[in-house]
Amino acid sequence: MPDSILIEGLTRYYNGFLALDNLSLRVKWNEDVALLGPNGAGKTTTLKILCGLLRPSKGKAYLAGINVMEERERAISQVGAILETPEFYPFLTPNETLRYLGRLRGMSGRKLDDRIKEVLKLVRIEDWVNVKIEKFSRGMKQRLALAQALLHDPPILILDEPSLGLDPRGMVEIRNILKEARKKKTVFFASHLLTEVEQICKKVAIIDRGKLRAYDDIARLKKKYRSFERAYLKLTEGAI
Amino acid sequence: MSEFEKLKVVTKYEFLKQYRRKRFYGALAITVLAVVLTIVLYKGLDLPGRMRIPDSPELFAMFVTSMSSMAILGAVFFAGDAIVSEFERKTGYILFPNPVKRTTLVVGKYIACVVATAIIIIIAYLMSAGALLGFYQQVPGGILGSMAIALMLACSVISMAFVFSSVFKGGMGATIATLLTYMVIFSVISSALSFAGYDPWFMPNRAADAMAATYNISFGQAFGGMFGGMNMGPMLSSSPDPALSFFVLLGYTVIFLLISIWLAKRKEMI
Numbered sequence: 001m002p003d004s005i006l007i008e009g010l011t012r013y014y015n016g017f018l019a020l021d022n023l024s025l026r027v028k029w030n031e032d033v034a035l036l037g038p039n040g041a042g043k044t045t046t047l048k049i050l051c052g053l054l055r056p057s058k059g060k061a062y063l064a065g066i067n068v069m070e071e072r073e074r075a076i077s078q079v080g081a082i083l084e085t086p087e088f089y090p091f092l093t094p095n096e097t098l099r100y101l102g103r104l105r106g107m108s109g110r111k112l113d114d115r116i117k118e119v120l121k122l123v124r125i126e127d128w129v130n131v132k133i134e135k136f137s138r139g140m141k142q143r144l145a146l147a148q149a150l151l152h153d154p155p156i157l158i159l160d161e162p163s164l165g166l167d168p169r170g171m172v173e174i175r176n177i178l179k180e181a182r183k184k185k186t187v188f189f190a191s192h193l194l195t196e197v198e199q200i201c202k203k204v205a206i207i208d209r210g211k212l213r214a215y216d217d218i219a220r221l222k223k224k225y226r227s228f229e230r231a232y233l234k235l236t237e238g239a240i
Numbered sequence: 241m242s243e244f245e246k247l248k249v250v251t252k253y254e255f256l257k258q259y260r261r262k263r264f265y266g267a268l269a270i271t272v273l274a275v276v277l278t279i280v281l282y283k284g285l286d287l288p289g290r291m292r293i294p295d296s297p298e299l300f301a302m303f304v305t306s307m308s309s310m311a312i313l314g315a316v317f318f319a320g321d322a323i324v325s326e327f328e329r330k331t332g333y334i335l336f337p338n339p340v341k342r343t344t345l346v347v348g349k350y351i352a353c354v355v356a357t358a359i360i361i362i363i364a365y366l367m368s369a370g371a372l373l374g375f376y377q378q379v380p381g382g383i384l385g386s387m388a389i390a391l392m393l394a395c396s397v398i399s400m401a402f403v404f405s406s407v408f409k410g411g412m413g414a415t416i417a418t419l420l421t422y423m424v425i426f427s428v429i430s431s432a433l434s435f436a437g438y439d440p441w442f443m444p445n446r447a448a449d450a451m452a453a454t455y456n457i458s459f460g461q462a463f464g465g466m467f468g469g470m471n472m473g474p475m476l477s478s479s480p481d482p483a484l485s486f487f488v489l490l491g492y493t494v495i496f497l498l499i500s501i502w503l504a505k506r507k508e509m510i
Contacts, residue, residue, distance in 0.1 A: 014510065051337040053509040077339040083509075086333040091260035092253070097334075100253040104338045106241040148334060 002065025004029045004156055004186040005050065010059035012045050012210075019045045021210035022059070029155075032182040034197040034204045035190040038236050042210040043190035044084060047160050050188075051081050063156060077105065080149035081158040085165065087141070090134035094120060094144050097133065098151055105152040119147040122177060138165035146174060150181070157181060159189035163196060175199055194228055208236040246340045250348025251355075258318055258356040267314025268360050274310040275367050278303055283375070297376040298455035304368045305386045306452045315357040315394045316418045319401035321411025322349045323504050328410055332509050342505045350402060350497060357394040361387065385454035385482050392489040393448045397422060399496030400444075406503035441480055444492050450485030 005027035012020040020042045027033050035043045048054040050061050052072040061068045066075035088097055095116060102112045120126045123143040133141065142165045149157060162178065163171040178187055178200050191197050197204055198218060206214045213235040214221065218228060225231035258264055281287070282303050288295035323346065326332035335345065365387045372379045400421065404414035426445045433440040440446045453459070459479045 048509060053336055055508065073339040073341060076337055079337065081337040083333040084330065087330040088334060089257055089331055091257055101338060103249040104246055104340050
């Protein structure tokens with residue numbers, strides 16, 4: 001069985017600036033891995049390449065054994081994603097937005113209706129189902145972003161700062177949803193919040209200036225560096 | 241799910257987005273106002289009498305339906321930000337990570353823009369037909385040809401706007417670039433060619449003039465008196481061929497749309 005996520009020698013330049021430097025990672029099925037690093041480390045670039053939004057300058061990325069660059073649509077069907085701070089069409093409601101995305105993902109009829117209700121309830125915006133998104137706060141949009149990522153019950157979740165813009169209650173709720181999701185799914189998410197990473201994941205990939213600095217169990221890193229924070233600081237020493 | 245099914249889904253929701261925007265109603269209001277004003281001015285100022293040509297349903301239709309070109313403004317406003325807004329407003333982070341080809345997204349958006357514009361154009365022509373029936377108790381057959389050219393003009397302008405929308409970083413820039421290209425650059429080229437004695441039949445704005453050339457009234461006859469015998473070149477002295485103009489606009493539509501798909505496929509969410 002192929003790995004859930006496989007990254008081989010990913011390199012990406014932005015106008016001569018090296019954002020990813022020969023990054024390689026392997027994430028097994030139902031593993032929960034955090035991509036941790038300082039600002040500009042290459043976390044979002046990695047996730048964007050995995051979701052087919054960017055092309056790598058070099059290297060390959062596979063989702064469920066499918067090459068993202070060669071079979072983007074087939075590979076991406078395995079994934080639910082939140083990238084950067086996503087925005088929604090302000091003139092549509094959550095119901096219309098999820099119906100649109102659900103239909104694009106091959107869902108329809110009663111199954112789609114039920115699933116929309118289910119995910120909106122899960123992220124606690126079921127009372128806003130027919131309100132235009134232009135009236136939504138940042139936190140509510142983030143909840144809707146998680147709802148659309150979970151909509152088609154994908155085996156892989158790729159999330160970039162999933163609790164960004166949420167109040168403390170929202171952060172706890174999202175973390176609980178992800179803790180539940182990781183029992184059945186591969187959760188691969190980027191963050192620079194050590195506490196969040198510790199709470200959601202067992203394994204962490206620390207990257208800095210596009211290079212992989214460590215890829216290990218959090219417990220092992222804690223033991224080796226005496227605390228997770230010290231491990232992070234030591235491994236990203238050169239960061240600004 | 242086939243890519244055609246996905247195209248239908250994209251078109252449906254992209255049209256819903258266009259339909260819910262204020263600019264749809266703004267474009268509709270401007271077009272309706274333009275048609276009404278033309279009718280009022282034509283009758284109120286007795287334009288045929290002042291131009292010393294006999295009034296006829298064909299002449300009336302020629303003036304009134306040419307105002308439907310105002311719908312082009314709508315086309316530009318719908319299409320200018322159709323692609324670039326996904327990047328500018330970050331909605332692409334939700335739309336693009338889906339199992340759908342970029343080509344399908346562009347074509348779906350294109351069809352949605354065409355449908356939104358076509359609704360406005362058809363309403364304008366229905367108003368013109370209603371006025372013709374009211375004043376002359378008949379509707380010239382040329383009105384259908386005129387509407388076909390107006391629709392094809394809208395398709396070509398939307399295609400051009402899609403090219404700019406695939407290149408520019410902002411929707412406003414793409415919209416202004418389309419308007420400037422169509423209304424200034426193309427007009428300057430066509431006028432220069434016309435004054436030099438060449439018929440710029442291959443220019444989109446010249447082809448668009450064919451909207452008024454389907455009523456069997458020559459431009460020389462209709463506009464000749466307006467310029468006091470000045471030599472206005474082929475653009476105002478001779479009518480463009482409607483069939484040729486239709487295919488010229490179709491050519492621009494296809495070429496610009498293919499270019500916009502090619503560009504949009506290469507555009508990255510950086």
